Every structure is written in C-alpha cells, then in structure tokens.
Amino acid sequence: MKLAVFASGFGSNFSALLEAEKQKKLSAEIALLICDQPKAKVIERAVNESIPYYCLSPKDFPSKAHFEKQLVQILEEHEIDLIVLAGYMRLIGSTLLEPYRNRIINIHPSLLPAFPGRTSIADAYYANVTESGVTIHYIDEGIDTGPIIYQEVVAKKPDDTLEAFESRIHSVEHAIYPTVLEKIIQEGETNEKTSVN
Numbered sequence: 737m738k739l740a741v742f743a744s745g746f747g748s749n750f751s752a753l754l755e756a757e758k759q760k761k762l763s764a765e766i767a768l769l770i771c772d773q774p775k776a777k778v779i780e781r782a783v784n785e786s787i788p789y790y791c792l793s794p795k796d797f798p799s800k801a802h803f804e805k806q807l808v809q810i811l812e813e814h815e816i817d818l819i820v821l822a823g824y825m826r827l828i829g830s831t832l833l834e835p836y837r838n839r840i841i842n843i844h845p846s847l848l849p850a851f852p853g854r855t856s857i858a859d860a861y862y863a864n865v866t867e868s869g870v871t872i873h874y875i876d877e878g879i880d881t882g883p884i885i886y887q888e889v890v891a892k893k894p895d896d897t898l899e900a901f902e903s904r905i906h907s908v909e910h911a912i913y914p915t916v917l918e919k920i921i922q923e924g925e926t927n928e929k930t931s932v933n
C-alpha cells in the first residue's frame with residue numbers, strides 16, 4: 737500500500753504520519769509528497785526524511801485540468817493507492833477526483849459541517865463554542881463536504897487562548913490521522929480478500 741501526502745504548508749501532520757510509519761503503526765509506505773508551495777516547511781521535512789517530493793503549481797499550467805493531469809501521471813508512475821491530504825490548500829478538481837474517487841482522504845480541524853474553510857480553528861474559537869474537534873473525511877467536489885469517516889471532539893476551555901486551543905486540536909490530529917488511516921487500510925485489505933475468496 738503506497739500513500740502520497742499532499743500538503744501546502746507546515747507539515748506537522750506529514751511528520752506525524754511518517755513517525756507512525758517508522759513505529760510500524762501505519763502499514764503503508766509514505767512514498768511521495770506533493771506540494772504546491774515551493775517555500776513550504778513540509779518540503780524540508782520530506783528532504784530530511786528522504787521522501788521524494790514534487791512541487792507543482794497550477795499557475796505553471798494552461799488550466800487546472802492540465803495541472804491535475806500531471807499529478808495523475810506522477811501518482812500512476814509511483815503506483816500510489818491512496819492520497820492523503822494534510823493541509824493541502826486547494827480544491828481537488830474532477831481530473832484528479834475521478835480516477836481516485838474514494839481514495840482521497842482529508843483531515844479538517846473542526847467538527848464538520850461546522851466551520852468549513854481555511855480559518856476553522858479561529859472561527860470556532862471566536863464563535864465561543866465550548867467544543868470543536870477534528871474530522872477525517874473522503875474528498876468530493878465540495879469544500880470540506882465529503883463523506884465523514886471519523887470525528888473527535890476537542891474541548892475549548894473557558895480560559896483557552898487561541899494558541900492553546902489550536903495546539904490541542906493539532907495534537908488530536910497527529911494522534912488520530914495515523915490511527916484512522918491504518919483502520920481504512922486494514923478494512924480495505926479485508927474487503928479485497930473477501931471479494932477474492
């Protein structure tokens with residue numbers, strides 16, 4: 737089972753997944769990083785761990801479809817089974833979605849459908865919620881709308897700063913992403929065996 741991680745920024749989830757692979761808590765190979773931001777910290781993490789990476793930006797292609805066609809070609813060359821989005825700040829279009837439908841997973845720092853979009857942690861914080869959380873879901877055409885796989889509640893304490901709240905949410909992300917992915921991989925393998933027998 738080969739995974740490609742897509743990320744645009746800091747890459748703490750990418751590192752958490754690599755750590756889980758090293759500790760044999762994730763029975764998959766993180767074979768590739770796809771990034772769309774040349775200065776992203778996540779690239780440094782990939783280089784340090786000798787993970788092959790590609791940095792591509794849609795603005796260097798005539799259209800989004802051309803950009804995604806190139807991505808599909810890379811993914812096929814590397815025989816990628818599953819795409820794992822970890823802070824990838826772009827909407828997946830149909831050219832990439834169709835060949836990988838039900839094989840693209842995302843993590844989002846809120847209890848969807850509450851607080852979709854890019855600023856969900858701050859949005860929840862300033863909405864004075866008493867709890868928010870983390871959602872892991874399949875990707876569909878929409879923004880943070882795909883079928884939900886798993887959610888975990890994270891409390892917001894009355895005296896939380898935004899930073900403290902943010903950090904609690906990220907810790908939960910790092911703990912649950914590898915575990916949930918492992919479960920998906922195991923279930924996928926069980927289903928394959930059942931359908932062969």
Ligand code: GRF
Nearest residue numbers: 746747748749823843844845
């Ligand atoms: C995470 O909060 C993730 O849920 C969201 O983007 C953030 C990425 O953080 N989609 P990092 O780059 O993994 O540190």
